[in-house]
Amino acid sequence: MEDFEYLKPTTTAEAVNMLAQHSGEARAIAGGQSLIPMLRARLVGPAYLIGLEAIPDLARIQAVDGSLRIGAMATHLEVATSALVRQRASILAEAEGLVGSPAVRNLGTLGGNLCHNEVGADPPPPLLALGATAVIAGPGGDRKLPLEQFFTGFLETALAEDEILAYVDIPAQPPGLASAYVKYRLRAVDRSIVGVAVALAIEGGVCREAKVALGGVGPVPFRSRGAEAVLSGNHPDERTIEQAAGAAMAEARPMSDAHASADYRRKMVAVFTRRALKHALGMG
Amino acid sequence: MATRQQVQLNVNGEVYDLEVPPKRLLLDVLRDDLGLTGARRGCEDGFCGACTVLLDGKAVHSCSVLAVRAAGHQVLTIEGLAQNGKLHxxxxxxxxxxxxxxxxxxxxxxxxxxxxxxxxxxxxxxxxxxxxxxxxxxxxxxxxxxxxxxxxxxxx
Structure with a gap:
C-alpha cells in the first residue's frame, strides 16, 4: 500500500474543500470495505484519504418532505435494520441485509457501495426500482441526479473529483406497491450473479406502473425498459410475466468472470426476473 | 511523505498510545505492534474472517480497518475474551x-x-x-x- 495522509473533516463542506484542494490526489473513504482492499492491491494510490466518519449528518436516516433520505455514511447494517427503511423501502432493507458478510455490513456503507459501482452490488437494483435520487455535495453546493444517471460505466460514477455523495433520496411509493428483490449468488458473501428488483403499482388487478431493475448483468445497474413496457397497463398474469422476463434477458449485457459466464448470466436474468415478479405479486 | 499519526487504541480494556503511519492496518498493529496474534492473517481481502475482531462489540475484518479509524473505539480480540483465567x-x-x-x-x-x-x-x-x-x-x-x-x- 502506498503512503497517504489521513484527513478527518467534521462537515461535508470541509470534506469537499479538502477534495478540491488536493484534487487528483485525494479519495474519500467511507467504511473502507471496498477501498482498503483496492489500496492494498495498489489499484489506487491517493496521497490523501479523506475519512468521512466524523460527519454526523452523513450517517442519518430520516424522513424529509415525504421522501426517505439516507445518508451516504449509513452502514449496510443500519439501513437493513432501520424501521423507517423497512417501512418505506422494504426491498432496500432486504438487499442491504444481503451485502457481503456481517463484518462487511457492520462497517461498509450504502454510499461507499454506490460510489464504487461494483458489478453485482446489491443496493442499486432496489434503489433504481424505487426511483431514488442521488444528492451530491460539491464546491458549488448540492446537486441532484436520478440514481440511474449516477452509474456511468464499469466502476465509474458521475462524481467529479471534488464531489461526494451525501444522501440518497427515495420518494414516497404508491399505496399497494408490490415489490421484491431477489439475488442469485453461489456463496452467501458474494455479490450477485444476477440481482433483480421489481416495484409494481397495482390498481384493480392491473399494473399501472412498473419498474424492473437489474444488477450484475452489465457494466452498470440499469432498468429494463422492455420488461417495464410489457408489464405497464397489463394484468400481470403468467404470460405477461414470461414476456417481461424475456424482455429483461434481451436487454442484459453481462460479462463473463470467475463466478459465471455471460451466457449463463443472461439466462439467469429471465429466471430471476420471473421469480422476482412472482414473489412481488404473491404468486409463489 | 510517510507521516506518522498519534493513535490511542483501547484493546481488551488496555489503553495503548501508538504512533503509526496512516496506512497501517488494525490487523498489523494488533499482531506486530501489540503481539496479539490471535487475529489471523488470511485472505487480506475481507472474505475469510480469520482476522475478525470486535469493534465496539461488532465483528469487523481487522485487515480492512485502518488503525487510525479504530482510534477511540473499543477493540476486543480473542486474547481479551477469557476473564480471570476462565475461558468464555x-x-x-x-x-x-x-x-x-x-x-x-x-x-x-x-x-x-x-x-x-x-x-x-x-x-x-x-x-x-x-x-x-x-x-x-x-x-x-x-x-x-x-x-x-x-x-x-x-x-x-
Missing amino acids: PIQEAFIQHGAIQCGYCTPGMILAARALLDVNPHPMEQDVRWGLTGNLCRCTGYVKIVEAVLAAASGQ
Missing part, C-alpha cells in the same frame, strides 16, 4: 464439541459467535449459520462449530 462459555463449548481442527479460523469464529449471541442470545441453527457466513473454515468443521455455538447459547 463459547470457548469452552468449542473445546467440548470438538469444534476446532487446525485452529486457524477459531479466534474469528468465536468472536463472530460472541457478536451474534450478544444481539441474538437464543438463535436457531440457521441464525448461527447466517451469523458465521463471513468466517471460513478450511477443515470443513462447520457442523461442530454450529453445535458449539448453539450449546453455548443454551448454557450447556
